[in-house]
Amino acid sequence: MLSTPDGPFINLARLNFAKYAARPNLAKALFEYIFHHENDVRNALELAALATETCQFKDWWWKVQLAKCYYRLGMYRDAEKQLKSSLKHQDMIDTYLYLCKVYTRLDQPMTAIEVFKQGLEKFQGETTLLAGIARIYEGMNDMDNAVKFYKDVLNFDSMHIEAIAVIATQHFYSDQPEVALKFFRRLLQMGVYNGELFNNLGLCCFYAQQYDMTLTCFERALSLADEQTIAEVWYNIGHVALGIGDMNLAYQCFRLTLSNNNDHAEAYNNLGVLELRKGHAEQARAFFQAAFVISPHMYEPHYNWAALSDQLGDLQSSYNAAKRAVEAFPNHVDSKDLLKQLKHHFSLL
Numbered sequence: 001m002l003s004t005p006d007g008p009f010i011n012l013a014r015l016n017f018a019k020y021a022a023r024p025n026l027a028k029a030l031f032e033y034i035f036h037h038e039n040d041v042r043n044a045l046e047l048a049a050l051a052t053e054t055c056q057f058k059d060w061w062w063k064v065q066l067a068k069c070y071y072r073l074g075m076y077r078d079a080e081k082q083l084k085s086s087l088k089h090q091d092m093i094d095t096y097l098y099l100c101k102v103y104t105r106l107d108q109p110m111t112a113i114e115v116f117k118q119g120l121e122k123f124q125g126e127t128t129l130l131a132g133i134a135r136i137y138e139g140m141n142d143m144d145n146a147v148k149f150y151k152d153v154l155n156f157d158s159m160h161i162e163a164i165a166v167i168a169t170q171h172f173y174s175d176q177p178e179v180a181l182k183f184f185r186r187l188l189q190m191g192v193y194n195g196e197l198f199n200n201l202g203l204c205c206f207y208a209q210q211y212d213m214t215l216t217c218f219e220r221a222l223s224l225a226d227e228q229t230i231a232e233v234w235y236n237i238g239h240v241a242l243g244i245g246d247m248n249l250a251y252q253c254f255r256l257t258l259s260n261n262n263d264h265a266e267a268y269n270n271l272g273v274l275e276l277r278k279g280h281a282e283q284a285r286a287f288f289q290a291a292f293v294i295s296p297h298m299y300e301p302h303y304n305w306a307a308l309s310d311q312l313g314d315l316q317s318s319y320n321a322a323k324r325a326v327e328a329f330p331n332h333v334d335s336k337d338l339l340k341q342l343k344h345h346f347s348l349l
Contacts, residue, residue, distance in 0.1 A: 010030075010033070012034065012038065012040060012043050015043075017043075017046055017047045018050055020047065021047060021050035021051040021054045022054055024054075024055065024059075027047065027051045028061070030047065031044055031048060031051070031065055034047065035069070041069050041072045041073060042073075044065070044069055045066065045069035045070075045073070048062055048065045048066045048069060049066065057085075058089065059089075060086040060087075060090035060092070060095070061086075063082045063083070063085050063086035063089070064082070064083065064086050064092075064094065064095055064098065066079075066082045067079040067080075067082035067083045067086070067098060067102075068098070070082065071101070071102060076102050076106050079098075079102050080099065080103075080106075083095055083098055083099040083102065084099070091119075091122045091123075093119065093126055093128060093129065096115060096116065096118070096119035096129060097119075097128060097129070097132060099115050100112040100115050100116055100132055100136075103115065104136070109139065109140055113133055113137075116129050116130075116132050116133045125155075125156045126156075127153050127156050127157045127160060130149050130150075130152050130153045130156070131149075131150070131153050131162060133149045134146045134147075134149035134150045134153065134163070134166070137149065138166065143170055146170075147166065147167055147170050150162075150163040150166050151163070151167065154167070159190060161187060161190065164183050164186055164187055165183075165184075165187060168180045168182075168183030168184050168200070169200075171183065172203070172207075177204045177207035177208040178204075178208045180200075180204045181201070181204040181205065181208055181210075184197060184200050184201050184204060188201070193224070194224055195221045195222075195223075195224040195225030195226065195229045195230070195233060196221075196225075196229055198217045198218070198221035198224060199217075199218070199221040199225070199233050199236060201221075202214050202215075202217035202218040202221060202236065202240075203236055206239075206240050206243065214240060215240075218233060218236070218237050218240070221233045222234075227260070230260050231257045231258075231261035231264055231267075234253050234254075234256040234257040234260065235253070235254065235257040235264065235267055237249075237253045238250045238253030238254045238257065238267070238270065242270075247274060250270070250274065251271065251274050254270050254274070255271070258271075263294050264294075265291045265292075265294040265295035265301065266291070266295075266300075268287045268288070268290045268291035268294065268301070269288065269291040269298070269300050269301045269304065271287045272284040272285075272286075272287030272288040272301070272304060273304065275287060276304075276308065281308060281311075281312060284304075284308060285305065285309075288305040288308065289301075292321075292324070296324070296328075297328055298328065299325045299326075299328035299329035299332055299335065302321045302322070302324040302325035302328060302335075303321070303322065303334060303338070305317070305318075305321040306318045306320075306322035306335070306338055307334075307338065309321060310338065310342070315342060315345065315346075319342045319343075319346070322335050322338045322342060323339060326339055
C-alpha cells in the first residue's frame with residue numbers, strides 16, 4: 001500500500017471472493033480494507049455475505065459488517081435484521097450503537113432510546129450508551145431529560161467533554177452564567193482550546209458581570225476561530241456592545257458578522273433595529289425582510305416588520321407579519337397585542 005499510494009493496492013475485479021471468504025482471518029482484514037480504505041460498499045457486501053454463509057450464519061462479527069453495508073446503501077430494515085440477529089449471538093456495545101443509529105435514521109427516536117436502555121442492562125454505566133440517549137433527547141428538544149443523562153455520564157466519566165459542554169450551555173440558558181462559567185473553565189483546564197470555547201467563556205463573563213475578562217476572551221476567540229465560527233464571535237461581540245450602549249461598535253460587529261456569513265438572520269434583524277433607531281425606515285425594512293426570508297421560524301423579524309409597517313400606515317402588511325410572528329411564537333405578548341389592535345381597527349372600517 002505504501003509503495004503504490006496512488007494506484008489500487010488490490011485489483012478487486014479479479015478477486016475470487018468465495019476463496020477468501022473460506023479463510024476467516026484473511027477475509028476480515030480484506031473486508032476492512034475494501035470497506036474502509038477503498039470505500040467499495042458493494043464488493044464489501046458480497047464478501048460479507050459469502051463469509052456469513054461460510055460460517056453457517058453463526059458469526060456475529062460478519063452480521064454486523066453486513067448491517068454496516070446495508071446501512072451505507074440505505075437499506076435500513078435489512079441492517080436492523082442483521083444487527084438484531086448479531087445480538088442474539090453476542091452482546092456488543094458497538095452493535096447496540098449501530099442499531100440505534102439505524103432507528104435514528106428511520107426517525108424512531110423512542111425505539112432507539114429503548115435499545116440504548118436494553119444495552120445499559122447488559123453494560124451498566126457504559127458512557128457511550130448514556131450519551132446516546134442524551135443526544136436523542138437533545139435532538140427532541142427535551143433538555144431536562146438530556147441534562148439528566150449527561151449528568152449520569154459525568155458520574156461514570158468526569159472528563160466527558162460533550163456532557164460538560166451541554167450542561168454548561170443549559171445553565172447559561174437557565175440564567176445561571178456563573179455556574180456555566182465553572183463548567184466552561186473546567187473544559188479549559190482539560191486542554192480544550194478553540195474559538196467556540198472562548199466565545200462561550202466571553203458570553204458567560206459578560207452576563208456574570210466579569211467585564212474585565214469579557215473582551216480578553218473574545219479577542220482569544222477571534223484569533224482561534226475558523227471561517228464557520230468567526231461570524232458567531234462577531235455577533236456576540238455586537239451583543240456586548242449593545243449591552244454597554246456602544247451602538248456604533250454594535251453596528252460594525254453585525255456588519256462584520258454578515259461579511260463572514262451572509263445568511264446570518266439574527267444579524268440582519270439587529271441591523272434593522274439599529275437602522276430604525278437612526279430613523280432609516282426603508283433600510284430597516286430591507287434588513288427585517290432579509291432576516292425573515294432566511295429564517296422564517298424566527299418571530300423577531302416578523303414582529304419588527306409588523307411594528308414598522310404599522311407605524312408607516314401599511315396595515316395589511318403589518319397584520320400579515322404579526323400573524324406570522326404569532327405562528328412562530330404563540331406566547332409573544334407584543335405580537336398578540338399588535339394583532340388584536342389591528343383586528344379591532346379592521347372591524348371598525
